[in-house]
Amino acid sequence: MPPTPPGPFTGRSLTDLARDLRAGRTTAAELARRALDAIAGLDPALGAFVTVDPAGARAAARRADEELASGADRGSLHGVPVAVKDLIDVAGLPCTMGSRHFAGHVAEADAACVTLLREAGAVIVGKTTTHEFAYGPTGDRSANGPSRNPRDPGRMSGGSSGGSAAAVAAGLVPLALGTDTGGSVRIPAALCGIAGFKPAYDAIPAGGVFPLSRSFDHVGVLAADPYDCLVAYRHLAAGGPPPAGSGGGEAEDVRVAWLDPTALSVCDPRVVQVARAAAGVVTEELRLPGGLAEELRETYAAIQRAEAAAVHADRVAEAPELFDPEVLDRLRAAMRVPAWAYVRAVEGRPALAKTVEALFDGHDVLALPTVPLVAPPLDRREIELDGRTVAVRAALLALTSPWNVLGLPALTVPAGSVDGLPVGLQLVCRPGREDLLFRLAAR
Amino acid sequence: MPPTPPGPFTGRSLTDLARDLRAGRTTAAELARRALDAIAGLDPALGAFVTVDPAGARAAARRADEELASGADRGSLHGVPVAVKDLIDVAGLPCTMGSRHFAGHVAEADAACVTLLREAGAVIVGKTTTHEFAYGPTGDRSANGPSRNPRDPGRMSGGSSGGSAAAVAAGLVPLALGTDTGGSVRIPAALCGIAGFKPAYDAIPAGGVFPLSRSFDHVGVLAADPYDCLVAYRHLAAGGPPPAGSGGGEAEDVRVAWLDPTALSVCDPRVVQVARAAAGVVTEELRLPGGLAEELRETYAAIQRAEAAAVHADRVAEAPELFDPEVLDRLRAAMRVPAWAYVRAVEGRPALAKTVEALFDGHDVLALPTVPLVAPPLDRREIELDGRTVAVRAALLALTSPWNVLGLPALTVPAGSVDGLPVGLQLVCRPGREDLLFRLAAR
Structure with a gap:
């Protein structure tokens, strides 16, 4: 299917918006209106939103404009339209978890991360489609229907934060919140051609987020540009964000190891090639030590x-x-x-954790593809990959879930395309070195 | 069957022994010899020991005597013979866990609690029978045969620290170490007519102890007199023992609630009566709030x-x-x-934990029977109790295991007898109030 036409935020970074707002070239009210109009016009073909809140968005935008006019500046998210995954409570709005079990359920209070968003002056425009209970990486099993890939609405957005990825990729909003238990921020970000950041475990508070697996659940952010993920993360990090550019130095100083993804999954070689090219010069070509891939997979699956x-x-x-039915089968x-x-x-x-820690001996960041394939058609459950038939779900999760087991920060950045469909490069580091991911991504 | 005749430590407290040692009326070598002789003579009918270490005990006793003679006094355990449950590593001695899986297995290093015993100058004479892998409260399933009750060797010692309880009750040693996951110190202590103390979770370090259930495993002590449990505990507590008599005041100041045990188990009413009489004047008669007994039981069982x-x-x-076969069935x-x-x-x-914490509103100590019946015959698996047929294992554990769920300190003290068989009174408190248990026990 033909791609969704560009939305009002396509090609406009948070930095651009902040500058325009403060230069008087736009207002929060106008940004909200443009987001709401675009959602009304384009979302029926995308399924990114399950709930839109025009009244709430307009009111928040008005307040944001008044504050800015009065000189009360809350920083880079002030007045910016944001979408929130429908697994995260926003007071007064329905929160369905993509499930008929929660049809009509209205959240009483804001999730902790939503409180932080509001304190930063962001304008929440609506709730985005989640794979039912976030229990699936395809994004095509939800009570409100699938979220679709803006590059080809006949294809998966990926999931489970599929609506958030599609909304950002289509330019309906410049920023969205998602959750990531095994890749649910990074997978749809990669398949839709945007950036997605899953910080270290517990770095963004998870209160008010419906759980999937408490040991692995992370709140994360999605934006077109990786730098915008960092901007948003600075407002959402519980223990205070890493200082901008801490550690000093340039991207060239960051030691990157390329991690051979074929130890983790059957991969489309063209996808690997595109991601590898985007990674650029690396310190080392790394392969997981024997048995580690299985151990990570089994630990992830059991927990x-x-x-x-x-x-x-x-x-x-x-x-x-x-x-x-598919979610029920998995739960059973x-x-x-x-x-x-x-x-x-x-x-x-x-x-x-010690074994994985040792992977970082001699380098700061591991680079690998985010997903070993491009977005499959909606509802596809098996796919041909490098001459083998593989399960789509397992393949989608294979390169992201290992980093949830130990709560490592991981960022996906757009790396290019295969058959006109986006490929993501995934950068993984140890907690505390998040600045390196963004420094590399800027390169 | 007729009771085992009194052993050399029957009626002799740690305080008596310490006084005699320092007055020159005995030596550590003589105490070790008397213990070893009594074990050789009496233990074949009891099965309390699986391994005896005459050479090691004699050497340790000699060192203890030399130190005392030189003025190096390690305190109240110095020169005292002690037995250690065969689930706890003693360097150089077999540690079988009561199982053929570990036949011939020799421990390489001392468990942390054994190191503390040695630092206190104690003389380890041998390893005591444990129910196989500590997985049973009857004490009659072990690769080396059952431990028997000194009051009637045709009856159970109880378990899983059955050998430690039998060894102390028969006067073969004045002190023994056990472990308690659901009552394995307190149950055999009660059935054999001695005292047993399970401190707060992790209060005695568990390193070098073979696990049964890590969330609930406790190291504990067994002695004829509760005060001797306190004396030993002071040497074994990881974070330093509670100061003697801390909190000041007399036993009369301690607020005791009698907890109706029938909410937790079918009970022999005569056992309840004896324990209730031993508890004396109480502040309140307490019954568990609805559902709490089930919740404690289910939480215990699942974990x-x-x-x-x-x-x-x-x-x-x-x-x-x-x-x-019985242990295998339970494991399956x-x-x-x-x-x-x-x-x-x-x-x-x-x-x-909050619900149980609330049980202590208005009083410091909960009192209830340790076990709702007296020692059943060996191998008995069902028993008539208050007109009902009940499973022996479930009944033995019913009044002790609830306090393992939340790691509360619990002490069993001899309370009297029914049909000539011992009954134990159990005293339970919150961590940090252990002194109250011993103050009450002294009353």
Whole structure:
């Protein structure tokens, strides 16, 4: 299908908007109106939004304009339209988790990250489509229908923060919040051709976010440009953001290792090639030590499934018919994970952390593709990849979920395209070195 | 069967021994010899010991005597013979966990609590029978045979620290170490007519102790007199012991609530009566709020079984024939606990802790029987209690395991007897108030 036409925020960074707002070339009210108009015009073909809040957005924009006019400047998000994944509570708005279980459910209070957004002066325009209960990376199983890829609306946005990625990629908003338990920010960002940042575990507070797997759930940000992810992150980080450019030096000083993704997944070689080219000169070509890929995968699966099952066991028992059948199947499988396997996975994490820590010996950042393939068609569940038939879900998650196991910061940046569809380059670092990711991305 | 005749330490407290040693009325060498002789003579009928270490004990006693003679006094355990449960590593001695899986296994290093014992000058005479892998409260399933109750060797010692309880109750040693995951110190202490103290979670370091369920495993002490438990505890507490008599005041100042045990288990009314009489005047008669008994029981079961299964899953898969069949059955059941139930139990603990904390409103100590029945005959698995047939294992654990769920300090003291068999009174407090338990026990 033909791509969605550019929206009002296509090609306009947060920095541009901030400058225009302060130069009097635009107002928060105008930005909100343009976002709302674009959503009204373009979103029916995209499915990025499940709820739009014109009245709330207009009121917030008016306040933002009044504050700016009075000299009260809240910084770079002040007056900026933002979309919030429909798994994150916004007071007074429906929060459906993409599920019929929560049809009509209205959040009573703001999630902690939404409070931070508001304190930064952002204007929340609506809630974006999530894969049902965030339990899927395809973004095409939601009570409100699939979110679609702006580059080709016949294809997946990816998920589970599919609506947030599609909304930003289509230029309907310049910034969106998502959540990432195994790649749910980075996967749709990569498939839609934008940037997505999953910070370190607990770096953005998760209060008021519906859980998928508490050990791995992260709140993250999506924007067209990686620098805008950093700008937003500075307002959302719980323990205070890393200082801009801390550590000093240029991108050239950052030691990058290219991590061979084929140890983690069957990959489309063209995707690997595009990502590898975008990574540029690296210090080292790295391959995961034997067994580590399996260990990360098994640890991820045991913990994520056990915790997801704990969240949903009552709903599965009492009202299974309200789930999407595919999500229900996954939850039923998750309920069969034995407790001893979960206990072992949890107990094994400290040793695993040491092994992964050792991957960073001699370099600061690992680079690899974000996703080993380009956006598949909607509803596709198996796909041919490098001559093999692979499960789409497993492939989508394979390169992102390892970094959730240990809560490492990871950023996806647009790297180019294959068959006209976006490819993402993923940059992973240790907590505290987030500045390096953004310095590299700027290169 | 007729009771075991009194051993050399029957009726002799740690205080008596310390006084005699320092007055020159005995020596550590003589105490060790008397312990070793008594073990050689009496233990064949008891099964309290799985390994005796005459050479090691004699050497340690000699060193203790030399130190005392030279004026280097390590305090109240100096020169005292001590037995250690065969689940706790003592360097150079076999550590079998009561299992054929560990037949011939020799510990390379001392467990942390054994190091503390040695630093206190104690003389380790041997290792005591444990229910296989500490996974049972009856004490009659061990690769080296059952430990027997000195009051009637045809009856259970209780378990899993059955050998430690029997060794102390028979006067073979004045002090023994045990472990307590759901009552494994307190149950055999009560059934054998001695005192047993399970301190707060992690109060005695658990390094070098074979795990049963890491969330609930406690190291504890057994002695004829509760005060001797306190004396030993002061040497073993990781974070430093509570100061003697801290808080000041007399036993009369301690506010005690009698907790109706029938909310937790079917009970022998005669046992309840004896324990209630021993508790004396109380501030209040308390009953657990509705549902709390079930919640404690379910939380205990889910966590204990899941963690035990995680410890043993490989052995169950690879060499099931080496397990005692009853223990194997329990482990196989434990392996079927679903992970979601474990996750919920773990996540529910903070709320449960608040509910239990509220039980202490208006009083300092909860008093209840330690075990709702007297020692059953060996191998008995069902028993008539108050007109109902109940499972022996469940009944033995019912009044002790709730306090492991939240790691509360609990002391059992001899309270009297029914049919000539010992009854224990259990005193439970909040961490930091251990002194109250001992003050009450002295009354």
